[in-house]
Amino acid sequence: MPLVPLELLLDASPLPPKVTALLADAAVRIDAYFANRAAGTDGFVPCDHELVYRALQSLRADASVGRRWCEWGSGFGVVAGLAALLGFDACGIEVDGTLVTASRELLAAHALRVEIWPGSFVPDAYAASERLSDLETRTVLSQGDAYGDMERDIDDFDVIYAYPWPTEEEQYCDLFRRHADVGSVLLTFSRTEGVRAYRKVAGPGRRHRCP
Ligand SMILES: C[S@@+](CC[C@H](N)C(=O)[O-])C[C@H]1O[C@@H](n2cnc3c(N)ncnc32)[C@H](O)[C@@H]1O
Structure with missing residues (x-):
């Protein structure tokens, strides 16, 4: 089944105080994490939080997009927290135990009801079959x-x-294309491409390519 691009309308209005407070606190905690992290733990790189927040605002304003929301590889939980602030029913999956703890602490400090699940977002059967x-x-x-x-x-x-x-973008798209519900949306961040959103639609489609 194909993924079709979904237009994101990025707002430029001032950020709400709760968003500003979460981002400021997260920046301090992430700086401390990078200053102290153990050698060999280089899997975590934060996205551009404000840009992703703008993309989430766009999805939230779209009545065709539902509220059940999940972050694959939630790191410090900042994006999941931003999603919760926008009214998504948000959770995250993170494989690194240190980051699971750090994200839970950050989210609790801001009274955000976001569940962070330890483990992999890649289904066992997918990892094995591929x-x-x-x-x-x-x-x-x-x-x-x-x-x-x-x-x-x-x-x-x-x-x-x-x-x-x-x-890894093709792999993530392939995983989403095979396992996500028809009508659901994949939002990605990339340092070079920024934010992009795709919706899974019914019908025949290319197997291994993002649009
Ligand atoms: C590039 S960082 C992105 C962090 C955050 N999502 C963001 O956008 O700022 C990727 C994160 O995915 C986590 N990760 C890597 N493989 C994973 C897996 N199989 N399941 C869950 N998390 C994973 C890493 O530990 C890291 O925190």
């Missing part, structure tokens, strides 16, 4: 998925957000 290996990707593939504990699957969400490495 013969994916940690050697070829920065996405961790050797840990079990979180969906059993969550009692939800990828097709239970209306919006998935992810920040893949440039070489």
Whole structure:
């Protein structure tokens, strides 16, 4: 089934105080994390939080987009927190235990009801059937998925957000195309391309290419 691009209308109005407060606190905590993190833990790179917030605002204003929202690789939980502030029913999946703890602390400090689930967002069966290996990707593939504990699957969400490495975008799109519900939206951030959104629609489509 194909993914079709969804137009994002990026607002430039002042950020609400709760958003400003979350971003300011997150910046301090993320700086401290980078100053102290252990060698070899280089999987976390934060996106442009304000830009992703603008994209989320656009999706929230679109009546055809539902509220069940999940972040694949939620890092510090900032984007999940922004989604919650916009009224999404947000959760995150994060494989790094230090980041699970740090994100839960940040979200609790701002009284944001966002569940962060430890584990992988890559379904076990997908990782096995595609013969994916940690050697070829920065996405961790050797840990079990979180969906059993969550009692939800990828097709239970209306919006998935992810920040893949440039070489991983096709894989993330393929995973979304195969497992997400028809009508749901994949929002991605890229340092070079910015924010992009795709909707999964019914019908025949290309298998391994993002639009
Ligand atoms: C590039 S960072 C993006 C962080 C955050 N989503 C953002 O946009 O600012 C990727 C995150 O995915 C996490 N990650 C990598 N592989 C994962 C997996 N299989 N399941 C869950 N999280 C994963 C990393 O630990 C890291 O926190």
